[in-house]
Amino acid sequence: MKEDFEGRTALVTGAASGIGFAIAKLFAAMGANVVMVDRNETTASEAKTKIEQEISHAQILTAICDVSRENDVKRTVQTTLERFQTLDILVNNAGLMVFKPLEDHTLEDWNKVLSVDLLGAFLFIREAFRIMKPGSAIVNISSVHAVETTPRVAAYAAAKAALVSLTHSASIEGKPKGIRANCILPGAVDTPMLWNNPNIKDGLEVINKSDVGKPEEIASVVAFLASPRASFVQGAAVSVDGGRLSHL
Numbered sequence: 001m002k003e004d005f006e007g008r009t010a011l012v013t014g015a016a017s018g019i020g021f022a023i024a025k026l027f028a029a030m031g032a033n034v035v036m037v038d039r040n041e042t043t044a045s046e047a048k049t050k051i052e053q054e055i056s057h058a059q060i061l062t063a064i065c066d067v068s069r070e071n072d073v074k075r076t077v078q079t080t081l082e083r084f085q086t087l088d089i090l091v092n093n094a095g096l097m098v099f100k101p102l103e104d105h106t107l108e109d110w111n112k113v114l115s116v117d118l119l120g121a122f123l124f125i126r127e128a129f130r131i132m133k134p135g136s137a138i139v140n141i142s143s144v145h146a147v148e149t150t151p152r153v154a155a156y157a158a159a160k161a162a163l164v165s166l167t168h169s170a171s172i173e174g175k176p177k178g179i180r181a182n183c184i185l186p187g188a189v190d191t192p193m194l195w196n197n198p199n200i201k202d203g204l205e206v207i208n209k210s211d212v213g214k215p216e217e218i219a220s221v222v223a224f225l226a227s228p229r230a231s232f233v234q235g236a237a238v239s240v241d242g243g244r245l246s247h248l
């Protein structure tokens with residue numbers, strides 16, 4: 001699989017932590033140039049160092065960018081081109097949640113979640129469409145919440161469902177450009193986001209230990225979807241949840 005990524009450039013948003021970090025690390029290990037995008041400068045720089053310590057040949061650029069800000073996104077894509085000349089793989093992974101009963105959600109809550117989890121992906125896809133060459137790939141990180149959800153996460157569930165829809169649009173309009181767009185619906189994954197989830201702390205959402213995956217188990221599916229081995233996978237929404245969505 002290494003030959004699929006050597007010399008290619010992969011941009012991963014939310015790459016300083018959890019799933020995004022695992023994706024960035026896997027791409028770096030496989031010889032891709034990696035742009036680690038995050039809004040948190042300290043954790044992004046620590047994450048870059050961590051990967052460089054383990055992978056001596058890693059080619060990593062960190063980009064401090066709030067994915068919900070149009071100018072940040074434009075500048076990040078521009079910097080990527082200046083450093084690596086191409087953008088071949090885009091992974092829209094940055095995301096956040098707000099936990100409140102539906103009647104307590106404010107307009108600000110909705111805007112906060114939608115602007116990062118949905119609009120951020122749109123902004124990067126738009127810039128990518130303008131510069132990506134045929135053979136490029138986009139992978140969006142949605143969630144099982146796109147299809148089944150719990151109480152107190154209405155804005156998040158809606159944003160993740162809309163991200164699946166955006167993936168379909170990107171797949172239809174990307175196909176004539178030679179760009180594939182797919183998304184992954186992770187189940188529970190062992191990251192700070194999972195264990196900070198108040199629904200889990202309160203027991204409102206119960207997760208069996210065997211239903212918790214590792215960030216690396218999402219990263220390997222991202223790598224497959226981003227590789228030419230997935231050349232006929234277009235517009236797919238792939239659940240990577242250890243079978244959680246199949247429970248009765």
Ligand SMILES: NC(=O)c1ccc[n+]([C@@H]2O[C@H](COP(=O)([O-])OP(=O)(O)OC[C@H]3O[C@@H](n4cnc5c(N)ncnc54)[C@H](O)[C@@H]3O)[C@@H](O)[C@H]2O)c1
Nearest residue numbers: 014017018019039066067093094095143186188189191193
């Ligand atoms: N962990 C899970 O159980 C799980 C399950 C399903 C889906 N997901 C999705 O996977 C993705 C990654 O989640 P994670 O668990 O690794 O979370 P995490 O909280 O560990 O990491 C998220 C990263 O995104 C960054 N980020 C947040 N807002 C940003 C912004 N506006 N601009 C740039 N960066 C921003 C954060 O700084 C952080 O580094 C999210 O989209 C999440 O919704 C996670």
